[in-house]
Amino acid sequence: MxxxxxxxxxxxxxxxxxxxxxxxxxxxxxxxxxxxxxxxxxxxxxxxxxxxxxxxxxxxxxxxxxxxxxxxxxxxxxxxxxxxxxxxxxxxxxxxxxxxxxxxxxxxxxxxxxxxxxxxxxxxxxxxxxxxxxxxxxxxxxxxxxxxxxxxxxxxxxxxxxxxxxxxxxxxxxxxxxxxxxxxxxxxxxxxxxxxxxxxxVNKTQIKAENDAAVRRALRTPVFWALAVCFTAYYATFAALTFHLVPLMVERHVPQPVILATMAVIGPAQVLARILWFTAGRNVSPRIVGLIITSAFPASVAILLFAGASPVALILFALIYGGANGTMTILRGTIVQDVMWTEGYGAISGLLSAPSNIAKGIAPISAALIWTIGNNYASVEWTVLLVSLIAAVAFGIVVYSTRRHSSPLVAVND
CATH class of the missing domain: 1.20.1250.20 (MFS general substrate transporter like domains)
Structure with missing residues (x-):
């Protein structure tokens, strides 16, 4: 095309x-x-x-x-x-x-x-x-x-x-x-x-036909479904944790200044991670970056799970958590072209986004219901950790399935 x-x-x-x-x-x-x-x-x-x-x-x-x-x-x-x-x-x-x-x-x-x-x-x-x-x-x-x-x-x-x-x-x-x-x-x-x-x-009728064919081909591709599972699991856990992070720390009796500092670190960590990708990581394959991101997110949840009220551990959590989410946004926009194709990208991306956005809407309410089981956030954190590991495994399947088609180490120079 x-x-x-x-x-x-x-x-x-x-x-x-x-x-x-x-x-x-x-x-x-x-x-x-x-x-x-x-x-x-x-x-x-x-x-x-x-x-x-x-x-x-x-x-x-x-x-x-x-x-x-x-x-x-x-x-x-x-x-x-x-x-x-x-x-x-x-x-x-x-x-x-x-x-x-x-x-x-x-x-x-x-x-x-x-x-x-x-x-x-x-x-x-x-x-x-x-x-x-x-x-x-x-x-x-x-x-x-x-x-x-x-x-x-x-x-x-x-x-x-x-x-x-x-x-x-x-x-x-x-x-x-x-x-x-x-x-x-x-x-x-x-x-x-x-x-x-x-x-x-360009022949518009031909382009539309090629785009529609590309979407049908995507639905028959295991890589598409692995990406769908990865993104849905990732954004569900991120939304659940983001909307409950402050009450979680309050429940642990984390001092208010530490709560504010933890929340304040997440945004700059997202931006710094994107700057790092824009500069040092632009020639690294999105697949390699994706493996790092999907592994870093459950690592941050594990740190949070055992951080207690420690300011150092909570700040470390925020740095990894924010950095993973900041780069996930870029990964979300580039990985389809890297492991699949560009034809029909808008529709394919929309199909991948649909369950992710639905999960983002449902996850905070689901986390609240899980919290009511024991009236504490431990069960929520373990659930988030488990689902985030599912996201990491799903992305590993994407990389494994595409490893023979191109080099996993270097991306095409822009």
Whole structure:
């Protein structure tokens, strides 16, 4: 299959930086801001913590279900329309959320936000970069995740300041305006749409047929199913642990300054790990990096399991835990092309994302139910450790299954 476009350095670099900045804003305005609105909403409207978090889980479930059709539309050349419409929908839903006076409205807003996340966050960007820049997509995906990694650093204090000064409803309106003013023009101007524009000589019917055939071939490939198990198990454990990490440490009577320090290390560890991959690790095969990541995550859980209230052990856990997640995002965007193929990438990526996103929505609630068995987090930690080991074994199967096709040590230079 011929690539859809050649890389024109200045144009492609400008577009990549624009998309990276758009990802920073999209993640910050929609995803990371949620936790800051929970308490003020509960105080004003009397909603329970379970109800508000159920709305977020609903959004993640919708995002998972929408991942495949979104990926397929992008494969067929509609990335510009998909991401622009997704940005518009996100801003409209943030406005709707700001007017919520009932749980029905909150859930309706998050159903829409779930669809917008499927259309605007990492997966569609990765699909577009893979399709449009076949010789440099790895570097571009790494750059996008590196910039977007600062979303929580920028938007958590920004959103908290807006909530403190204007109240949660006006803060949501401000985020809607920021998202519309930044992401809408970025996606409309920086993206090329329709296969005839990307490659004027391409036969669109033939490309669609090849993409559809590639998806059917993926579903018959053991590597695809091993990746699906790996990503689903990984993101389930990460979501379960992330949403319960603070109460877990509180249960252990970890001092508040140590809790804050532990949580504060995770974000920078993600960014530092991405920088390390972008610099020293860019010529290392994603398969080797994947083995390191999927082994490091259960190692971090084991450290947490026996850390007690030790500040040193908890900081070590946070460094490994954050670093593994930071690089997993890049792995998620590059491993399919490394162990399978690029045809139909958007749809294949969507199929892989669907169970992962659904698992992310279910995992925090499941962890809470496991906690109720003994009213302590030991059973949750052991469960997370077991499932994370399943992710590591599944990725090992991916590497074993593909080891004969290419060198496992060196990646193609971008």
């Amino acid at each position: 011929q690539p859809f476009a050649s890389d024109r350095n200045s144009e492609s670099n400008t577009a990549t930086w624009a998309l990276a900045f758009g990802q920073l804003v999209a993640w910050g305005a929609v995803y990371y801001a949620f936790s800051l609105f929970v308490v003020p909403m509960e105080q004003e409207l009397g909603w329970s913590r379970a109800s508000t978090n159920a709305a977020l889980s609903c959004g993640l479930l919708v995002s998972g279900l929408a991942a495949y059709p979104v990926g397929k539309w992008i494969d067929h050349g509609h990335g510009r329309v998909v991401m622009t419409a997704g940005s518009l929908l996100a801003s409209v839903m943030l406005v709707l959320w700001s007017q919520a006076g009932s749980l029905v409205t909150l859930f309706a807003a998050w159903v829409g936000l779930g669809m917008s996340m499927a259309a605007t966050l990492y997966d569609p960007v990765f699909a577009i970069l893979t399709r449009d820049y076949p010789s440099s997509f790895r570097t571009k995906i790494t750059l996008v995740t590196l910039v977007a990694g600062f979303a929580s650093t920028v938007f958590i204090p920004l959103t908290q300041g807006l909530v403190d000064v204007t109240g949660w409803r006006h803060a949501l309106l401000a985020l809607a305006a920021i998202n519309a003013c930044v992401c809408l023009p970025i996606h409309w101007v920086s993206l090329r749409d329709d296969l005839s524009v990307i490659a004027p000589t």
